[in-house]
Amino acid sequence: MGKYDAVFERSIERPEEFWGEAAKNITWFKQFDKVLDDSNPPFYKWFVGGKMNTCYNAIDRHVENGRGEQTAIIYDSPVTNTIRKISYKELLDEVSKFAGGLADLGVTKGDTVVIYMPMIPEAAVAMLACARLGAIHSVVFGGFAPHELAIRIDHAAPKILITASGAIEGKKTLEYKPLVDSAIAQSTHEVEKVILFQREFVKGTLQEGRDIDWKELVAKSAPVPCVELDATDPLYILYTSGTTGMPKGVLRDNGGHAVALYWTMKNLYNIDPGDVWWSASDVGWVVGHSYIVYAPLLQGATSVFYEGKPVGTPDAGAFWRVISEHKVKSMFTAPTAFRAIKKEDPNGEFFAKYDTSCFDCLYLAGERTDPDTLHWAEDLIGVPVIDHWWQTETGWAIVGNCRGIEELPVKEGSPTRAMPGWDVRVVDDVGDEVARGTEGNIVVKLPLPPGTLTTLWKNEERFIKSYMSKFPGYYETSDGGYMDEDDYVYVMGRMDDVINIAGHRLSTGAMEEIISNHPDVAECAVFGADDKLKGQLPVGFFVVKAGVTRDGKEIKDELVKMVRESIGPIACFRDACQVARLPKTRSGKILRGTMRSIANNKDYKVPSTIDDPSILDEITDTLTQMGYVKK
Ligand code: COA
Ligand code: AMP
Secondary structure: OOHHHHHHHHHHHOHHHHHHHHHHHOOOOEOOOEEEEOOOOOOOEEEEOOEEOHHHHHHHHHHHHHHOOOEEEEEEEOOOOEEEEEEHHHHHHHHHHHHHHHHHOOOOOOOEEEEEOOOOHHHHHHHHHHHHHOOEEEEOOOOOOHHHHHHHHHHHOOOEEEEEOEEEEOOEEEEOHHHHHHHHHHOOOOOOEEEEEOEOOEOOOOOOOOEEEHHHHHHOOOOOOOOOEEOOOEEEEEEEOOOOOOOEEEEEEOHHHHHHHHHHHHHOOOOOOOOEEEEOOOOOOHHHHHHHHHHHHHOOOEEEEEOOOOOOOOOOOHHHHHHHHHOOOEEEEOHHHHHHHHHHOOOOOOHHHOOOOOOOEEEEOOOOOOHHHHHHHHHHHOOOEEEOEOOOOOOOOOEEOOOOOOOOOOOOOOOOEEOOOOOEEEEOOOOOEOOOOOOEEEEEEOOOOOOOOOEEOOOHHHHHHHHHOOOOOEEEEEEEEEEOOOOEEEEEEEOOOEEEEOOEEEEHHHHHHHHOOOOOEEEEEEEEEEEOOOEEEEEEEEEEOOOOOOOHHHHHHHHHHHHHHHOOHHHOOOEEEEOOOOOEEOOOOEOHHHHHHHHOOOOOOOOOOEOOOHHHHHHHHHHHHOOOOOO
């Protein structure tokens, strides 16, 4: 039996022993009484009775153990021409003072705090300060529009909102404060205070009585120690797209999260304390939570905080410059970033300009790594390129290649094998396991390992309905795929109406909800079309109400604007077309999957339940004219 097989087998057969041992790497104020409480499935609790604090484990203990002078965060911002190194000691100072400021404003354990910030270290300071106090943070990605921020404010009901005056997105300067003011005006929940971090290049206006300047707050606050928390107390809520306009508030605990993330840094990513690690994502996504902020700091590594793009800031050599300048051992990003670099620098001329001999491995996730990108990157960089599959809900990889245990051979199109702790199966629609090589629903036998979602914030019913009902005893991932004879998993894509645009998860259902608010639109459908750069892009079809004679192109432009203004630029909703009718089943269900197959030039079966098959010919013609269907 290989080394990996042995670790995996033990994790599945004796999970309490496995994770109990992993938990020894976390500093507990009080040892837990039980590793796993499985008395109330599917609500499993890890490390019950344990007392700890995630911020203490991520910062304080490293300072106490002699790592104070080591760099914790390297802020590298080509868009503002800044490089700033923050040691663990300095981070402790900043976080404990900012936590003091929050405490002065009345933030205590269990309060919620919304954070809407660009990729600046203050975003991590805000998150860690919340963790220090036991307040539950909810970071909202800066590419979401005020309407989306308002939905999250209303659901999370924060006491405080923390933001910055703006960001530089590629070459554009964006003002955040008007967006925040608009979101607060749109929401019904009343935020007590807004803390504003002013940036040099754009200043936000403070609203008297409500808004507080970050620096002024910190100047008069005293550092506070870590609050002792239960392992099962919530650390954060992270909203992610579901199939409707209302996102799902994934809830993460403290103890299980710290144990699992710490474990992954060595065992999956092969990162030791003191190594330089770079996750080129954004704090607004789960990758940013887990692998820009929490995991590298829990491990005592150095985390690069990059405010820039893979291309255009200033060129396609940006990644190589960062790797060589900061001696990055390994990095993690989305395949789309590499497709963007490949498009601009297919022959790797920029790569050749830098000494990247420090570089050990490239990890990709967020979407399937297509074989072209995999091989291009492997050939160019000459180090392993490791795909791994996970979701906001899971917080860390479900399927991966544990290089810290035993590096398994890479097979193109597969993120390799189930990670320790994950009993992954592929089942048909009635829950029976399918044969190897046959596609089905990818599910995970319960209990899930530590660090995964404990429930959905204020919505246990949706938690059960979305993940735990269809296949009792299993977690439904909503991804489809298959397993081969060597237990390699192949993830083929979402089975629901969630799409993946440039590694960002978005809901077509949410876009439909916006479009159907247009006064001329009777009904609509949005689905994902394959895109060479971004993986998928949304395409919309709309049917106008009887009597509407306006130009369809004009309506389309209005819809594009509406989606951009409501969801945000990140939705990349640019293509839509008026059609006379939408294909439906006899019971009225719109056949989005069939339209998606047509748009993506895939074979499809005409569903037996279809109301009028001739509509599919009309749809095919329209998609041909739009340039999706290739003759
Ligand atoms: N704040 C505000 N706006 C943002 C934003 C942010 N944080 N992030 C993106 N946007 C805007 C962009 O400016 C763009 O606006 P535009 O329509 O006015 O041009 C729009 O949202 C779409 O952004 P994006 O899809 O990122 O496209 P892009 O052309 O700017 O960049 C890539 C393309 C491939 C370079 C970029 O998507 C990328 O680096 N992807 C990697 C993704 C990643 O790290 N994912 C995390 C999971 S690991
Ligand atoms: P998010 O919750 O934003 O991380 O998005 C999760 C979804 O992204 C998954 O359900 C998958 O559909 C997709 N995804 C993430 N990583 C991979 C991967 N390595 N291979 C295939 N799909 C992936």
